[in-house]
Amino acid sequence: MKELTISSNAPGQRLFVLGNEAIARGAIEAGVQVVAAYPGTPSSEILGTLAGVARELDMYVEWSTNEKTAFEVALGASICGVRAMAAMKHVGVNVAHDPLMTASHIGARGGLVLVSADDPWAWSSQNEQDSRYIALQGYIPVLEPSSVQEAKDMMADAFRLSEEFGQLFMLRSVTRISHGRGDIVLGDISRERRKGSFEKDPDRLAYVPRVARINKPLMLQRFERIKKAVDTLSYNQLHMADRARLGIIACGLSYSYTLEAVKWLGVEDRVSILKIGTPHPLPEELIIRLLKSVEEVLVVEELDPFVELHVKAIVGEHNIAVEVHGKDVVPRIGELSTRKVTEAMATLIKCRPPVDFAALDRLEQEAVSLLPSRPPALCPGCSHRASFRAITTAAQRVAREYGDDVEPIYPGDIGCYTLALNPPQHAVDTCICMGGGFGLANGMAHVVEAPIIAHLGDSTFFHSGIPPLINAVYNKANITMVVLDNSATAMTGFQPHPGTGCTATGDEAVALKAEDVARACGVKFVEVVDPFDLKAATETIEKAIRFPGPAVVVSRGPCATIELREKRQAGEKVAPYYIDQDKCHPGCDACIKLLGCPAILKQADRTVIDAPLCTGCGLCAQVCPYKAITQE
Amino acid sequence: MVEEFNILLAGVGGQGVILMSELLGKAAIADGLQVRGSEILGMAVRGGSVTSIIRIGDDVHGPLIPQGKCDVLIGLEPSEALRDVSYLSKSGLVILNTTPIVPFTVSLGQGVYPALEQILEKLNDVASKVITLDATQTARDAGSMLAVNIVMLGALFGVELLPIRIATVKETIEARFPAKTAAANVKAFDLGYQACQQAVK
Ligand SMILES: Cc1ncc(C[n+]2csc(CCOP(=O)(O)OP(=O)(O)O)c2C)c(N)n1
Ligand code: SF4
Ligand code: SF4
Numbered sequence: 001m002k003e004l005t006i007s008s009n010a011p012g013q014r015l016f017v018l019g020n021e022a023i024a025r026g027a028i029e030a031g032v033q034v035v036a037a038y039p040g041t042p043s044s045e046i047l048g049t050l051a052g053v054a055r056e057l058d059m060y061v062e063w064s065t066n067e068k069t070a071f072e073v074a075l076g077a078s079i080c081g082v083r084a085m086a087a088m089k090h091v092g093v094n095v096a097h098d099p100l101m102t103a104s105h106i107g108a109r110g111g112l113v114l115v116s117a118d119d120p121w122a123w124s125s126q127n128e129q130d131s132r133y134i135a136l137q138g139y140i141p142v143l144e145p146s147s148v149q150e151a152k153d154m155m156a157d158a159f160r161l162s163e164e165f166g167q168l169f170m171l172r173s174v175t176r177i178s179h180g181r182g183d184i185v186l187g188d189i190s191r192e193r194r195k196g197s198f199e200k201d202p203d204r205l206a207y208v209p210r211v212a213r214i215n216k217p218l219m220l221q222r223f224e225r226i227k228k229a230v231d232t233l234s235y236n237q238l239h240m241a242d243r244a245r246l247g248i249i250a251c252g253l254s255y256s257y258t259l260e261a262v263k264w265l266g267v268e269d270r271v272s273i274l275k276i277g278t279p280h281p282l283p284e285e286l287i288i289r290l291l292k293s294v295e296e297v298l299v300v301e302e303l304d305p306f307v308e309l310h311v312k313a314i315v316g317e318h319n320i321a322v323e324v325h326g327k328d329v330v331p332r333i334g335e336l337s338t339r340k341v342t343e344a345m346a347t348l349i350k351c352r353p354p355v356d357f358a359a360l361d362r363l364e365q366e367a368v369s370l371l372p373s374r375p376p377a378l379c380p381g382c383s384h385r386a387s388f389r390a391i392t393t394a395a396q397r398v399a400r401e402y403g404d405d406v407e408p409i410y411p412g413d414i415g416c417y418t419l420a421l422n423p424p425q426h427a428v429d430t431c432i433c434m435g436g437g438f439g440l441a442n443g444m445a446h447v448v449e450a451p452i453i454a455h456l457g458d459s460t461f462f463h464s465g466i467p468p469l470i471n472a473v474y475n476k477a478n479i480t481m482v483v484l485d486n487s488a489t490a491m492t493g494f495q496p497h498p499g500t501g502c503t504a505t506g507d508e509a510v511a512l513k514a515e516d517v518a519r520a521c522g523v524k525f526v527e528v529v530d531p532f533d534l535k536a537a538t539e540t541i542e543k544a545i546r547f548p549g550p551a552v553v554v555s556r557g558p559c560a561t562i563e564l565r566e567k568r569q570a571g572e573k574v575a576p577y578y579i580d581q582d583k584c585h586p587g588c589d590a591c592i593k594l595l596g597c598p599a600i601l602k603q604a605d606r607t608v609i610d611a612p613l614c615t616g617c618g619l620c621a622q623v624c625p626y627k628a629i630t631q632e
Numbered sequence: 633m634v635e636e637f638n639i640l641l642a643g644v645g646g647q648g649v650i651l652m653s654e655l656l657g658k659a660a661i662a663d664g665l666q667v668r669g670s671e672i673l674g675m676a677v678r679g680g681s682v683t684s685i686i687r688i689g690d691d692v693h694g695p696l697i698p699q700g701k702c703d704v705l706i707g708l709e710p711s712e713a714l715r716d717v718s719y720l721s722k723s724g725l726v727i728l729n730t731t732p733i734v735p736f737t738v739s740l741g742q743g744v745y746p747a748l749e750q751i752l753e754k755l756n757d758v759a760s761k762v763i764t765l766d767a768t769q770t771a772r773d774a775g776s777m778l779a780v781n782i783v784m785l786g787a788l789f790g791v792e793l794l795p796i797r798i799a800t801v802k803e804t805i806e807a808r809f810p811a812k813t814a815a816a817n818v819k820a821f822d823l824g825y826q827a828c829q830q831a832v833k
Contacts, residue, residue, distance in 0.1 A: 181669040339699055355699070379678060
């Protein structure tokens with residue numbers, strides 16, 4: 001029997017998948033033809049999965065330079081009548097915000113779906129914002145799945161809905177859906193492939209003020225139609241219990257926690273539950289029915305009180321005698337869980353939780369207090385570690401000349417290199433958003449007297465680093481901009497980008513070079529260094545810092561993880577370094593203190609290299625003052 | 633029918649925790665069970681702590697194990713198992729690989745790695761039983777340093793609590809690895825299974 005895969009046309013069969021694979025499968029079943037995305041945890045595997053089957057299923061799939069472009073790619077295809085989607089993490093939606101707000105005026109010709117993967121608790125993000133508010137602002141209807149299966153079903157359905165109502169739809173996922181796992185029942189795959197066609201229609205597509213005024217009422221009409229339709233969509237379901245005093249309105253994934261909490265407390269026959277799959281627009285009739293049947297209602301949703309505020313508005317408008325709870329008992333910060341919903345319900349029902357959660361918390365704290373922390377770290381052999389050694393050495397030298405108490409400033413960015421926030425590098429002073437480091441440096445340059453060395457990765461450079469670089473040239477900001485070029489979008493799973501010479505589907509592409517871009521933008525000091533030649537790299541970076549005016553250094557070294565993988569595949573051996581204990585000075589610890597390579601360990605009073613972890617990069621040999629570290 | 637069976641896998645980035653949960657989930661589905669779970673990727677993979685959750689049964693809806701409801705806690709690394717001890721149920725079981733991986737923060741002088749006895753004592757306070765094995769050494773014996781996760785999978789089946797057939801999980805392992813390494817992995821599974829059975833006796 002042929003093994004089932006994500007592209008098997010095997011309706012009714014079950015497959016165990018990651019949530020993002022389920023989302024990809026939904027799009028496949030709907031016959032999506034154009035998919036664009038920029039990577040970002042927890043959304044990246046959606047496009048990664050589709051890229052792997054693009055050829056087989058005759059789809060166009062691309063990693064775009066950033067989320068704005070990704071959304072525009074999808075929008076362009078939809079305008080030409082084919083089904084298209086864009087996928088991104090929640091903060092990516094901010095980058096795409098501008099076209100989004102006008103796109104919703106256009107009305108979708110080919111089904112158009114935006115996937116936003118939100119990250120409650122900011123597991124791998126700079127914040128935990130709630131993207132439903134962006135949808136609210138743009139009159140974009142939102143589907144929010146309660147399970148991996150529903151994520152697939154909603155994704156497939158979203159294209160149909162988008163075409164039926166002529167409107168852009170958003171699927172809001174969260175980390176525990178996207179990186180959740182579950183079994184899904186496969187549906188039929190649509191083999192329809194449309195030929196795109198462009199119909200000139202400036203009154204719908206060319207947004208001069210007059211056109212905005214024509215289309216806003218049309219958008220509002222579409223939204224009203226959707227509002228009427230959501231009450232009967234199967235994603236919203238009201239389960240009434242006869243004796244219920246308490247009603248629960250549970251949005252998206254919170255519904256699964258609610259079902260478990262109700263069972264755990266044993267109150268199945270005492271609460272009515274309204275499952276919400278469309279937080280925007282809400283199924284008002286169902287909500288009103290629930291509100292009128294109970295004395296108290298609890299709104300359960302992750303992050304902000306989005307549904308709660310609307311429910312309170314409905315209560316006011318219809319003058320219903322019911323008390324509404326939500327963020328007064330359910331946390332606004334972080335992920336929800338069965339426990340948190342259980343606790344909230346126990347408070348309202350005035351019963352005892354099934355277990356002593358406070359005792360479990362104490363147990364956890366006690367356990368954790370015994371343990372050393374295990375934060376993520378730059379991998380052994382990571383070229384960023386070498387780059388930061390060069391950057392900080394050069395910057396310290398120059399800073400000393402500014403004055404005794406002057407410290408260099410390192411506006412940083414988002415990528416693996418953000419880990420240099422930690423000791424021993426301490427070389428990330430700010431991290432706000434992608435491209436933000438170069439931008440902040442521009443502002444700092446005009447108000448402080450200190451060397452300013454901003455840095456970002458190559459993928460980030462192409463994503464949003466170029467406009468602030470041009471700004472530095474145009475407005476004469478005296479800053480040094482280092483591009484940490486490891487030829488990958490490593491942090492999010494090693495995706496290719498415009499500098500890598502390869503596309504999402506593995507085709508060859510032009511490999512743009514950051515140094516060429518910088519020169520073309522008018523930067524007068526542009527150098528490329530090999531960070532593993534520590535001395536030369538340090539000298540060049542020092543020159544760049546001393547250069548009056550904006551300077552760019554491209555520090556080019558491979559991502560060690562990718563390099564190791566390639567070596568393993570090619571059957572090449574890695575030659576690790578080792579520390580000659582006769583030459584090593586106990587207590588020196590320069591290698592540990594300057595580099596923090598996870599392969600260098602303290603064992604009793606000896607410093608040793610853990611051979612299986614060492615990639616043989618040789619950086620430690622260059623910083624050892626006693627030449628005690630050599631390759632075998 | 634299985635109502636709810638919760639497995640928590642704790643380890644360190646690079647130990648193959650995620651692969652282990654994938655194999656478990658696939659095998660469970662092949663045996664007609666319903667599976668839910670989740671994991672944290674992203675930042676955690678660069679040598680940080682990794683936990684993955686597999687939940688089997690018809691009463692399972694959410695992707696997370698509620699604190700106090702974990703049936704089996706599998707520690708691929710001792711300190712990582714202790715980190716999640718509060719998830720164990722009163723009848724919960726721990727299966728522990730005794731080989732520690734000391735985090736680099738200890739070399740930097742931030743924190744101390746506790747003695748194995750201390751970790752075991754704490755786990756024993758909470759768990760109904762703690763089964764220990766040196767899975768790292770066992771993996772080496774099986775001919776694959778990387779197979780610690782498969783040894784632990786074998787040990788998990790060794791406790792004979794799972795609603796999944798052993799034949800199914802072995803087929804899943806064989807299908808997942810290329811022919812060259814499949815045999816070593818099945819061997820790792822068998823050795824883990826035996827080590828656990830011995831430890832239980
Ligand atoms: C607007 C936005 N999109 C996506 C992300 C997710 N993300 C985090 S780091 C990163 C890029 C990392 O690539 P690069 O800059 O090349 O650094 P590397 O990790 O390779 O060192 C991305 C896409 C984000 N934080 N913000
Ligand atoms: S994945 Fe690559 S870029 Fe990221 S820390 Fe590891 S070696 Fe460095
Ligand atoms: S050579 Fe030194 S710095 Fe490089 S990976 Fe090995 S131990 Fe770490």
